[in-house]
Amino acid sequence: MDALPGLSLPPSLEGARVHHLPSAAFYISEFITEAEEKLILDKIVSAPKPRWKQLSRRRLQAWPSDLINNKLVDAPLPPWLEAPIVTRLQSLPLDQGRPHIFADSPHTRPNHVLINEYPPGVGIMPHKDGAAYHPIVCTVSLAASICLNIHEMRGDGTLNKDPSWRILQEPRSLLITTADLYTDFLHGIDDITEDTQLSEETVANWSLLRPSSLFHSGRNMRQTRTSLTYRDVLNVSKLDKKLGLLLGQRKW
Numbered sequence: 001m002d003a004l005p006g007l008s009l010p011p012s013l014e015g016a017r018v019h020h021l022p023s024a025a026f027y028i029s030e031f032i033t034e035a036e037e038k039l040i041l042d043k044i045v046s047a048p049k050p051r052w053k054q055l056s057r058r059r060l061q062a063w064p065s066d067l068i069n070n071k072l073v074d075a076p077l078p079p080w081l082e083a084p085i086v087t088r089l090q091s092l093p094l095d096q097g098r099p100h101i102f103a104d105s106p107h108t109r110p111n112h113v114l115i116n117e118y119p120p121g122v123g124i125m126p127h128k129d130g131a132a133y134h135p136i137v138c139t140v141s142l143a144a145s146i147c148l149n150i151h152e153m154r155g156d157g158t159l160n161k162d163p164s165w166r167i168l169q170e171p172r173s174l175l176i177t178t179a180d181l182y183t184d185f186l187h188g189i190d191d192i193t194e195d196t197q198l199s200e201e202t203v204a205n206w207s208l209l210r211p212s213s214l215f216h217s218g219r220n221m222r223q224t225r226t227s228l229t230y231r232d233v234l235n236v237s238k239l240d241k242k243l244g245l246l247l248g249q250r251k252w
Contacts (some may be wrong), residue, residue: 007033012093013101013176020204021150021165024179026101027205031174036084037142043080044115044226057122061115070132072112072233081113085140085230101176102232105134110230118146120222123189126151126159128182134232135182141169144225145215147195147203148175151186159186165204168195168215171225195220 007030010016018025032040044061051061064075077086086109090100102109112133116124126149129137149163164185169175177187198215200206209215 007031009088009092012095014095016208018167018205018208021167022180022185024177025167025181025204026174026176027167027208028174029170029208029210030172031088031140032084032172034172037172040080040228041142041226043078058119059117063113063115064111067112067132067233070130070233071235071237074236074238077111077113081228085138085228086110089138089230101136101138101178102134105136105232106234107232107236110138110232111236112231112233114229114231116227116229118189118222118225118227120224121191121193123191126161126186126188128186129231132233132235134234136176136178136232137182138230139169139175139177140228140230141171141173141175142226142228143171144223145170145195145220146189146222146225147198147220149188149190150181150204151188153186163188166198166202167205168198168203168209168220169227170210193222195222 009028009031013026016026016028018027047061052059053061053066063077063081065073076082089102090109092101093099094101094103098104118124146169148167148169150165150167151162152160152164154160167175196219198218198220203209203215214220
């Protein structure tokens with residue numbers, strides 16, 4: 001793909017594969033520029049208040065809408081969530097045989113974005129993303145770094161609360177999880193104000209972090225981090241078809 005000012009993207013995702021994880025994960029430390037990050041953050045902050053869904057300790061936005069019974073109403077993403085992220089995802093080859101990571105998904109592109117805001121000390125319990133989505137998750141991190149934990153289930157079906165792996169996500173980075181890592185493992189974020197014991201031995205993507213990494217002290221003080229989670233919802237309902245059906249049933 002063409003060179004972009006301020007970015008050094010790999011020629012394909014194979015160059016970004018995280019080799020110390022189950023199949024499959026990819027990490028690019030600088031996927032968007034600082035100017036692009038600022039533009040997206042400004043758009044998020046200026047979104048109408050009803051767009052925000054307030055949870056107990058954090059808040060989120062869903063674009064183009066929430067899922068209803070695991071279905072998405074067919075609608076486009078806003079331009080600021082399309083470019084540069086979706087266009088860049090679709091221009092970055094997976095390998096020599098596949099043009100991009102969503103080439104085999106039902107809609108060949110992400111059609112849903114979840115925006116989560118994580119203040120310091122606030123995380124999310126270990127979970128799976130579920131069957132509503134094609135098994136590919138692309139997460140772009142904004143404004144701050146955070147450590148994502150990958151958990152396994154024990155043989156007796158209970159959760160191993162100690163993470164098997166940790167992934168450090170820097171601001172403006174892209175993390176892609178798919179295949180077994182999506183279907184068989186859980187991911188979560190600890191409710192802490194500081195990530196500690198960060199090193200090549202404890203962080204799976206350590207070799208893919210920026211050369212000027214701030215984490216060589218082994219610590220990361222949490223700041224408010226915003227994540228953009230791009231996925232392809234499997235079931236999409238055409239609003240115009242439903243409306244046509246309803247109108248066809250009305251008595252004029």
